[in-house]
Amino acid sequence: MSGMPLTERTLLGPGPSNPYPEATAGLAAPPLGHLDPEFINVLEGTCARLRTVWGTSNPVTLPLSGTGSIGMETAFANTVRPGDVAVIAVNGLFGTRMCEVASRYGAEVVRVDHTWGQPVDVERVLAAHPSPAIIAAVHAETSTGVASDMAALGQAVRERLPETLLVADCVTSLAGSQMAVDDWGVDIAYAGTQKCLGVTPGLAPFTFSERAWARRVEVPPVWYLDLGLLGAYVRGGPGGRTYHHTAPVSMIASLDAALERIEHEGLQEVTERHRAAGELLQNGLQEMGLELFAAEGYRLPQLTSVRVPEGVDSAKVREQLLVEYGIEIGAGAGEYASSVWRIGLMGHNARLDRAELLLGALGRILGR
């Protein structure tokens, strides 16, 4: 087979990351039909396990059949009515994208810009509009490596804007950071499989609260992302389980296997593993004389952003890592494309050995 060259990469960019071996085994297992009773058991188990990693009891918790971005699209497609005010915190690329997507559904977007590399400022977001229909923010900004305090934002929204729905982008945080969407008061959250969940890209884990359900758009403009129809397949209904689209059965089996592996290791242990690997990496980079990009105190352990040293060709270093060591790291996003590197230690790669490997290879290339 010359299709996918069997090159093996160590994927230490902003995602995809190398999958857990269990996830690969699940992916390659003989597929079942999407209406097979055994597959329905797998799907129900997957949804239950997703509730655990999200920290939610939301019945509408499921893997959407697309990559992480489809989670963002589904969030807005099912909640925005033309003219609705959406206050969106922007502290990186994915906040910017939320503005774009919400606008397509007719939202009147009130954009609260932050300096990239800084966390979301809860007070500025709350002050942006007296009664928005939606407030949205990114929990873990993949473009900058910054964690924002979703618990604080959720508490403020619940106390002061009880009618507002809160949307959280958790693409890079789910199963890597501590997560408690119910306790935090987050109504709608989405993630991707290719980051801390340790699965190849192709699904968007999604959760939608009962409050959001009661206020959802009954006939959203997008049929494929219509939660009413999706719910009839995933949860069943009075008329039984209704076919909507053919579920990506192998991807779901892969996600289920990864979630089972995470459950077996322990969710807290997995989070701690991400923390420890990130700490080793970030300390090592600083010892090497490099400067971290994200604000201190708000650095994601699973995704480290670091400034490219003066006089160093960013792209050339990435190429050397790729060609000589088989290691992928990411360029910066947006205007930081050539002045920042992004290094992910996510899922199966959230390990001390991966951190050491990267420090060794990067140090040798930079001569530090």
Added chain:
Amino acid sequence: MSGMPLTERTLLGPGPSNPYPEATAGLAAPPLGHLDPEFINVLEGTCARLRTVWGTSNPVTLPLSGTGSIGMETAFANTVRPGDVAVIAVNGLFGTRMCEVASRYGAEVVRVDHTWGQPVDVERVLAAHPSPAIIAAVHAETSTGVASDMAALGQAVRERLPETLLVADCVTSLAGSQMAVDDWGVDIAYAGTQKCLGVTPGLAPFTFSERAWARRVEVPPVWYLDLGLLGAYVRGGPGGRTYHHTAPVSMIASLDAALERIEHEGLQEVTERHRAAGELLQNGLQEMGLELFAAEGYRLPQLTSVRVPEGVDSAKVREQLLVEYGIEIGAGAGEYASSVWRIGLMGHNARLDRAELLLGALGRILGR
């Protein structure tokens, strides 16, 4: 791993079908990053191979990151402007769905209903409206097992309605039936990977003509399906290749491996293999005294619909096949749920041995 039970099924329903071994190997291969030069090579190869199986030179030919239904959604999302007239031929479930999806984008749908089990009537479709923006029809109706003459429809549209865009649902025909979208005059076509392509579900091969491109909706309501943005990643542009969403790299590697396998066998040989397996099955079923559902002369070899004999419990037979033989076949769709079975011989399963297996098992259960 208790995630996906390692039950092995022979998937002879309307899809998913068992993947080619090459497709499974591609799926389980170590993933590459979506911006890795080696992955970009794979993606470009996949798009080129898709052009061959579609029979097109359309530059915008790509695998969309979702299941087959996302192809239908993308077709309408990028072409329908509110108030546009869309004439839609309905001769089964997927024609019905096209009406639903086109309506969500504001199309004024002119629905041309046919008896289920019959092919699309070109003259009735052409007579439905003097100047529709769009005409849409299903090439291979998965719900009934009927093939329609897309060449004749395309020729009629080109000659008599040169301003109209023609959309074809080819979910069950691509790589199983002869396909020549350029020669036929089809502007937009989509498929799924889990049928005749012999890949697990998760991608929608898609092609979009230059005529359609010139008249596309510049800012479609759905960001994820915006062909302008997707094109900038898949094809590159003046500013190089722009990140849109993280491509499902393993699914694409799997599709590429299956396409390579099809290329190696020969596209015509693959189509002939589908024909021969379907003929054996359909003759065998009739010899057993069963009645085929689809109109004679319009029967898809890859998907056979057959009437459940009088007095036989349809669901019980399907369950016996599943439990005793590990064989999945499909129920009928819509009002034919319990009076029709659907039997697929698609992709890796388009083989004489699979046809014989099904005839043997079904014959034994029915006592015929």
